Amino acid sequence: MTEKIRAKISGIGAYVPDYVLTNDELSRMVDTNDEWITTRVGIKERHILKIEGEGSSYMGERAVRQLFEKTGTNPDEIDLVLCATVTPDMPFPATASIIADKVGIKNAMHFDINAGCSGFIYTLITAKMYVESGQFKKVLLVTAEKMSSIVDYTDRSTCPLFGDGAAAMLIEPSDDGTGVIDFIAQSDGVGRNYLYMKAGGSCHPASAETVANREHFVYQEGRTVFKYAVTHMAEASVDVMKRNGITADTLAWLVPHQANLRIIDAVARQMDLSPEKVMINIQKYGNTTSATIPLCLHEWENRLHKGDNLILSSFGAGFTWGAIYLKWGYDGK
Numbered sequence: 001m002t003e004k005i006r007a008k009i010s011g012i013g014a015y016v017p018d019y020v021l022t023n024d025e026l027s028r029m030v031d032t033n034d035e036w037i038t039t040r041v042g043i044k045e046r047h048i049l050k051i052e053g054e055g056s057s058y059m060g061e062r063a064v065r066q067l068f069e070k071t072g073t074n075p076d077e078i079d080l081v082l083c084a085t086v087t088p089d090m091p092f093p094a095t096a097s098i099i100a101d102k103v104g105i106k107n108a109m110h111f112d113i114n115a116g117c118s119g120f121i122y123t124l125i126t127a128k129m130y131v132e133s134g135q136f137k138k139v140l141l142v143t144a145e146k147m148s149s150i151v152d153y154t155d156r157s158t159c160p161l162f163g164d165g166a167a168a169m170l171i172e173p174s175d176d177g178t179g180v181i182d183f184i185a186q187s188d189g190v191g192r193n194y195l196y197m198k199a200g201g202s203c204h205p206a207s208a209e210t211v212a213n214r215e216h217f218v219y220q221e222g223r224t225v226f227k228y229a230v231t232h233m234a235e236a237s238v239d240v241m242k243r244n245g246i247t248a249d250t251l252a253w254l255v256p257h258q259a260n261l262r263i264i265d266a267v268a269r270q271m272d273l274s275p276e277k278v279m280i281n282i283q284k285y286g287n288t289t290s291a292t293i294p295l296c297l298h299e300w301e302n303r304l305h306k307g308d309n310l311i312l313s314s315f316g317a318g319f320t321w322g323a324i325y326l327k328w329g330y331d332g333k
């Protein structure tokens with residue numbers, strides 16, 4: 001009997017810029033300190049793209065080139081390019097199209113997905129649907145975020161949180177039982193009041209006034225977002241685990257969005273998971289929005305085995321949240 005077509009991740013590339021912004025350097029920019037950032041959030045440093053005139057596609061392109069080299073992929077094979085980002089190079093065209101052009105992809109359809117920090121989860125679900133339709137064989141999923149372009153480095157409540165980075169993945173059909181098995185994903189528009197960037201869209205186009213009012217930056221009501229994040233990330237992760245009969249023993253890894261170490265710990269606790277089963281690299285990169293989960297998978301790639309049970313879980317602007325259960329598709333080298 002042939003297995004149902006599933007969508008699996010079959011390779012990963014990543015890129016972070018060279019410049020490292022430490023907590024100590026931030027402490028000289030705003031009224032903060034390493035102790036507060038480390039204990040309240042868990043971040044020690046983040047990478048920042050400092051090249052004038054370059055945006056998210058610069059990093060996405062580099063992640064894709066690494067992925068193609070690692071997997072021996074020819075750009076002509078790609079039939080769909082999806083890019084998750086809240087920091088597109090420009091409002092249009094899609095950053096997916098800019099990256100596709102830079103790496104020489106000519107036979108594909110491309111578009112961007114904006115789902116805040118759940119960008120990766122939502123985009124992987126989207127890729128899964130396209131692959132399972134049977135019509136798309138090689139999907140390129142990119143997450144690319146130049147968060148430093150929308151962070152106010154005079155606002156201590158948000159500037160320590162975010163970093164820049166990108167990752168790229170191939171999503172392909174699998175008929176051996178590996179790949180995305182189940183997901184839970186949901187949104188609640190109430191989040192638009194608590195996490196947003198006010199200006200630069202059609203309501204408040206850029207003007208001297210919006211610039212003077214510092215409205216082109218991330219605004220977050222941290223405490224409220226924190227509460228929603230813990231509740232929904234934990235609920236989605238526990239529910240997807242239970243309904244697939246996965247236990248703390250049979251789960252190989254939880255791969256959580258990296259926004260705050262305290263959120264990650266709370267989610268892991270509710271799943272009864274020991275800390276050794278949780279991928280955490282927030283201390284090095286901060287919150288790279290849609291790139292956090294892929295940056296973890298890239299870092300842990302060599303420790304993953306075909307058939308490992310993974311739960312990927314996120315919460316972000318919208319609000320958006322979700323958890324994906326998948327069986328990993330290949331042995332790390």
Ligand code: UT7
Pocket residue numbers: 031032033036037040041117156157158160221222223224225226229258259260263287289315316317
């Ligand atoms: O990824 C997308 C979704 N986003 C999230 O999941 C983020 C969720 N929220 C959070 O992670 C946390 O709420 C933050 C890390 C943003 C803030 O941590 P918190 O523990 O909620 O702090 P707070 O905003 O309640 O502020 C506590 C205190 C305040 O001082 P008072 O009023 O108690 O005197 C702040 O002014 O900490 C102060 N504070 C700081 N102190 C030193 C805020 N930011 C800083 C800072 N350095 N950078």
